[in-house]
Amino acid sequence: MPDVPARDEFPPGRVVSLTPRVRRITASNPGAMTGPGTNTYLVGAGADVVVIDPGPDEAAHLDAVAGAGGGRVRTILTTHTHPDHAPGAPGLRERTGAPLVGFEARDGFVPDATLVDGDRVEGDGFTIIAVHTPGHAGNHLCYLLAEEVLLFSGDHVMSGSTVVISPPDGDMSAYLASLERCLAMGLRAIAPGHGRLIDDPDAALRAYLDHRRDRERQILDAVTPGPVTIDEVVAALYPDLIDELIPRAGQSVWAHLIKLAGEGRAFGTGRTGAWQATRE
Numbered sequence: 001m002p003d004v005p006a007r008d009e010f011p012p013g014r015v016v017s018l019t020p021r022v023r024r025i026t027a028s029n030p031g032a033m034t035g036p037g038t039n040t041y042l043v044g045a046g047a048d049v050v051v052i053d054p055g056p057d058e059a060a061h062l063d064a065v066a067g068a069g070g071g072r073v074r075t076i077l078t079t080h081t082h083p084d085h086a087p088g089a090p091g092l093r094e095r096t097g098a099p100l101v102g103f104e105a106r107d108g109f110v111p112d113a114t115l116v117d118g119d120r121v122e123g124d125g126f127t128i129i130a131v132h133t134p135g136h137a138g139n140h141l142c143y144l145l146a147e148e149v150l151l152f153s154g155d156h157v158m159s160g161s162t163v164v165i166s167p168p169d170g171d172m173s174a175y176l177a178s179l180e181r182c183l184a185m186g187l188r189a190i191a192p193g194h195g196r197l198i199d200d201p202d203a204a205l206r207a208y209l210d211h212r213r214d215r216e217r218q219i220l221d222a223v224t225p226g227p228v229t230i231d232e233v234v235a236a237l238y239p240d241l242i243d244e245l246i247p248r249a250g251q252s253v254w255a256h257l258i259k260l261a262g263e264g265r266a267f268g269t270g271r272t273g274a275w276q277a278t279r280e
């Protein structure tokens with residue numbers, strides 16, 4: 001995994017130009033799950049601007065995004081409806097008049113229009129293509145900026161940390177398939193929902209896939225001797241984890257076990273029950 005970016009590299013409200021068409025403003029919500037904060041992206045250097053992920057409902061951040069949009073924001077896209085990505089959407093609509101667009105209404109997010117895989121959003125000098133990437137969330141969309149073969153990855157891929165896969169909405173099999181799909185796209189860059197621009201996307205995607213395969217092997221080994229609980233697996237596999245992240249690790253282990261169960265390689269009973277490997 002790449003280095004964890006320092007928070008002072010992402011001062012809230014600062015507009016950072018990343019590519020000819022892409023600017024980034026980071027919200028002031030740093031944390032164990034959000035890294036230096038949620039990245040809001042502005043796409044477009046001409047007459048139109050599209051915003052990707054308004055972030056949390058934080059007035060100073062939304063003011064900065066609307067200000068950088070300069071009256072040219074035409075569409076507000078969301079990658080998914082988690083609380084660090086979508087709640088700022090209505091406030092940004094109020095400030096810009098632009099419609100809210102996402103995969104579906106959920107978690108308090110109510111879009112004015114919805115997108116499915118392959119849908120396009122055109123603007124002056126750019127085309128954005130929606131890529132449905134379930135796994136982290138069932139309603140997760142990445143957005144491909146066609147002209148730069150750059151993927152806005154939301155929480156599908158982050159810079160500096162792995163992604164939480166939390167059942168039942170989080171789905172490890174779907175997540176790995178979505179990573180493979182991104183790997184097949186021949187990307188030139190990934191602009192993640194948290195952390196730095198990733199300029200070696202295939203290496204990052206392969207590192208994610210390798211990490212999950214290693215984890216899966218470790219979890220299968222952990223449940224092979226006989227029935228064990230997910231909490232016991234977490235204690236064995238993540239001995240140094242900070243308390244705040246332990247519940248998330250439990251969810252990730254559960255997600256792996258559900259995948260293994262679907263493949264007939266393990267069986268067990270939910271988040272709190274005992275699990276074991278299927279005998280060969």
Ligand SMILES: [Zn+2]
Binds near residue numbers: 080082137155
């Ligand atoms: Zn998320």
